[in-house]
Amino acid sequence: MNRLSAAAALTLFSGAALATPDIICGSLDDSINHGQVGNIRAYSFGTTACNKGDSPANWIADSLNHPVISTSMFKLDTATGRMIQLGVAWPKHSFASLQGNACGFGCAGDGSWQALGSGCSDPYGASLNASQGGLGPRFEVNAYTGQYIHPPMADGQTGNAIYKRLQVPAAALDTNSTSLYFVEGMYVALDDAQVGNQMNNVSYRRYNINSSLSFNGFGSTVREVPAIFAWQLHGNGYNNPDNSLTISQVDVPGEGRFYLASKAVDLGNGTWRYEYGLYNQNSHRSAGSISIPVNTGTSNYGFNDITYHSGEPYSSADWTPSDDGTKLSWSTEDYSVNQNANAVRWGTMYNFWFETDAAPTTGDVEIGLFRPGSPSSLTAAAVVPTADTGCPADLAEPYGVLNIFDIQEYLGAYNSGKPSADLAEPFGVFNIFDIQAYLALYNAGCP
Numbered sequence: 002m003n004r005l006s007a008a009a010a011l012t013l014f015s016g017a018a019l020a021t022p023d024i025i026c027g028s029l030d031d032s033i034n035h036g037q038v039g040n041i042r043a044y045s046f047g048t049t050a051c052n053k054g055d056s057p058a059n060w061i062a063d064s065l066n067h068p069v070i071s072t073s074m075f076k077l078d079t080a081t082g083r084m085i086q087l088g089v090a091w092p093k094h095s096f097a098s099l100q101g102n103a104c105g106f107g108c109a110g111d112g113s114w115q116a117l118g119s120g121c122s123d124p125y126g127a128s129l130n131a132s133q134g135g136l137g138p139r140f141e142v143n144a145y146t147g148q149y150i151h152p153p154m155a156d157g158q159t160g161n162a163i164y165k166r167l168q169v170p171a172a173a174l175d176t177n178s179t180s181l182y183f184v185e186g187m188y189v190a191l192d193d194a195q196v197g198n199q200m201n202n203v204s205y206r207r208y209n210i211n212s213s214l215s216f217n218g219f220g221s222t223v224r225e226v227p228a229i230f231a232w233q234l235h236g237n238g239y240n241n242p243d244n245s246l247t248i249s250q251v252d253v254p255g256e257g258r259f260y261l262a263s264k265a266v267d268l269g270n271g272t273w274r275y276e277y278g279l280y281n282q283n284s285h286r287s288a289g290s291i292s293i294p295v296n297t298g299t300s301n302y303g304f305n306d307i308t309y310h311s312g313e314p315y316s317s318a319d320w321t322p323s324d325d326g327t328k329l330s331w332s333t334e335d336y337s338v339n340q341n342a343n344a345v346r347w348g349t350m351y352n353f354w355f356e357t358d359a360a361p362t363t364g365d366v367e368i369g370l371f372r373p374g375s376p377s378s379l380t381a382a383a384v385v386p387t388a389d390t391g392c393p394a395d396l397a398e399p400y401g402v403l404n405i406f407d408i409q410e411y412l413g414a415y416n417s418g419k420p421s422a423d424l425a426e427p428f429g430v431f432n433i434f435d436i437q438a439y440l441a442l443y444n445a446g447c448p
Contacts, residue, residue, distance in 0.1 A: 021196040023054030024068060024117070026186040026204035027104040028222040033127040034215040035162045041310075042171045042214065043163035045090065045131030046072050048186040049124040050117060051104035057116035059192050060123070062096035065151055068190035069094055069142055070130060071348050072167055073307075075205075075228045077235060080179040082243060082266060083276055084232035085305045086350045087174075090167035091136035091313075092189070094153065098123040134158065136165040138313050144187075144283035144347035145257040147194030155312060165311045174214050181235055182208050182216065185228040187348055189283075199283060200258060201225040207239070229260050229280045229350060249381040251368065257284025257347070259368060263383035265361035269429075272358050274301075275386065279368065280350040287344035288351075290332035290369030295386045297359040299324050304331060305352040306343060316343040322355070328367075329355060336371055344371035359386035360421035387421070392447035394439065403443055411439050 030047030059066035100110025103122035110118030137153025205228035236243020334342035364385035424438035
């Protein structure tokens with residue numbers, strides 16, 4: 002009987018030893034301002050693909066074996082501390098590859114236009130990524146499996162200046178110093194996904210806006226990282242991180258990936274604004290709801306999504322909030338009611354925010370998946386409001402019992418200068434009056 006040696010087994014079963022393509026967005030490049038139609042402006046951005054794998058990646062025109070290239074734009078308002086997605090383009094269907102070495106991996110191309118060699122790069126300029134006849138709709142793409150329909154809907158069709166291109170609301174664009182813009186590029190390919198390399202296909206870059214509302218690249222591309230991480234790195238200004246923002250990665254078992262960003266903003270009047278950004282990198286199942294635990298009063302709800310365009314069948318109806326006293330939820334229509342409902346689909350980020358008087362803590366946020374399957378929901382660690390136990394001095398487990406652990410928890414918050422420990426006038430100053438106020442609450446006991 003034949004037996005595999007340890008070395009042979011490692012060669013057979015180690016992903017690193019197998020010959021695999023691995024496509025990344027190596028850089029985001031030039032840009033074109035295509036002008037405005039109505040209240041919408043359109044742009045396109047160049048992208049360069051790099052194959053960091055050790056075998057060629059298919060780049061075959063008019064087939065199911067070429068990458069599609071997605072671009073989208075985000076705006077980070079450092080004054081409010083909120084990052085939103087402004088819009089998306091129809092993906093570009095690639096058709097041929099050059100064999101450059103833009104990523105410095107060392108190109109081993111064979112001169113074929115139908116494959117991107119190991120270590121090689123292939124640039125598609127902004128004009129090529131804007132060529133309307135070669136753009137296909139997003140709804141035909143499964144970003145996790147790398148599959149898509151070909152030929153795509155509206156194949157070869159052209160239209161006005163904004164048709165199929167990256168569309169953003171003109172009113173959302175400004176040249177304020179507090180506004181930072183980021184563009185994300187993503188490659189989706191069948192052979193890349195088949196070997197499990199579809200999780201590193203997203204990169205982003207900052208672009209500066211000028212008085213004509215055109216964009217110029219600034220700095221280098223951040224490879225293999227989605228743009229949601231720019232929120233954390235530049236939330237208080239360029240290269241000035243927002244350390245209050247947390248980002249949790251959540252994977253659907255055997256399927257795609259989400260990221261949830263969360264933070265709490267102290268409004269200085271005893272209330273807090275809670276911010277959430279739910280980004281779907283490549284889950285085909287998509288997200289249809291989000292639920293945040295909260296049992297105190299909530300108000301001033303907010304929501305932001307993107308608008309699908311150019312004939313995409315997806316709804317752009319806003320999600321509606323619902324507070325049942327234990328959780329605050331937003332949701333779109335159920336899949337059984339409308340398969341084209343406004344779910345958080347691949348390559349998009351939706352925002353949710355609200356205000357409450359409960360100070361922040363850490364907890365779990367539930368993400369409901371849109372398409373049927375198991376599991377039906379995911380749990381993400383996030384910043385959430387502290388639950389009102391009806392006993393304000395009860396700060397530590399075991400809840401319902403006041404003991405030394407509650408006092409230690411309060412003193413820890415006090416020594417750290419946390420707003421939740423600021424219990425007495427003058428607010429904004431930590432002193433003996435705050436400690437006395439806590440001890441009064443403690444001595445009052447729990448109901």
